[in-house]
Structures are given as C-alpha cells and as structure tokens.
Amino acid sequence: MDENSIEKFLAEAKQGKAEAQYRLGELYDRHPNLNYKEAAKWYQRAAEQGHADAQNELAWLYGNGLGVPQSHNKAAFWFHKAAVQGHEEAKQHSPTAIEAKRTIELVNIEVELNRLLHLSRRGNVKAQCDLAKKCIEYCNNEKDAEYYEKMLRWLQKAFVQGYSEARPIIFSLVQEKHKQYIISTGKNYKGSSQRKTKLQRVTHCYNCKGHLDNNSDLECLECGWIICTCGACGCGYEEKN
C-alpha cells in the first residue's frame, strides 16, 4: 500500500470529508493484505454522508461479510441508498421499492436494537427494559425467523435482569415456534402450558442440546415433554430417531 496516499487521505478523512473517506476505504479495500475492516469503517463514514460510491462498496462488503458481519438487510439498504442517487452498479442490486421500504425498516430496527443491546450489556437497566419493549413491539408486528433467536435471547436477558413483562412474550414466541414445529411433524397441535406436576424436571433438548427446565419452560400438551426455545418437544422425537 502506498503510505503516502494513506497519509494524504487520512487527514482529510478525519476532518470528515466524504470523498477522502471513500478514497481511503478504497485504498484499504484494494490493498494486497485486504484490510476490509478498515475499508468498511471509512466507506461507512462516507456512506453516511451520502457518498454513492461508498454506499455501493459498503453494500458489497455487507453482502459478502467482509470486514463487517454479513447482513443482507444492510447490503440491500446501502444498494438502495446508492441506487436512488442514480448509481448504475447499485441499481442492479437494489431491492424493489416495496422491498426497500421493508429493508429500511429492518435496518432501523437492527440499529436501534443493537444500540440498546450495547447499553444493556453494560448493565444499563433502562436500556434492558427499552430493549425488551422494542422486542415486544417488533414481535407484535413481525414473526421474522431471522430475528427470532436474537429477540428471544434479548428478552431472556431482560427477564433474568428483572423485567417480568418479558416472560409472557417469551412464551408467546416459543408457542409460535412450537406450533410450527408440530405442524412440520404432521401431528395435531394441542398447545402448551406451564408445568402441571409438582415434579421439577431439568434436561436437554434432543434437537438443539439447549437447556430445558419445566420450572421456566412450557410443556407440550400432546406429549408432555418440555418445549425448547427451538420449538422441539417429544412429538418430533420418534420421527427423527
């Protein structure tokens, strides 16, 4: 890499000049050692300022998970941003108007949830409650598979940290997942309930190896097994084994 070029753009990039940020991203992007993380960082800054080429490049990095965690939503989001500015290459990858609207919503949710998650991890109780509320709001609108696991984890965290309103939402998410699971086994769905016996049972899910405890997890009304957050219960056990 040409150190002089880096120096040349770095000063301006740090001052917030979008073109310099884009050029810097490009240098890192094309460097033989491929420092995608640095590339993504500078593309991101330029993209946020509306630099169409940077938006297009950033979309590529997101689409391929280079230097950033792979996110097809974010890739679609940035392709769309560049495409509406007339970027020819981005237009070919840009989602349709309807899909774009949805993508933007998803990305906004993702950004907001990640912000709250970040604060929650540092022990900010207000953020934990807000996070759970956001999850609830989102769960009411959507049953997006991509978000299921994440939401469940966030809700469980909030619940463990004392946000009791998270509990019924966790149950409704698991119930929905369980229902889909039963349907996939071809059996009749009878529903689920909280533990009925006095006997506490602790075990592991045969499907995903997740920890199960009928003190906190629901039980299947058909087979009586504890229902895992992956949706599995005994109803699918004989089918698979």
Ligand SMILES: [Zn+2]
């Ligand atoms: Zn499981």
Ligand SMILES: [Zn+2]
């Ligand atoms: Zn069952």
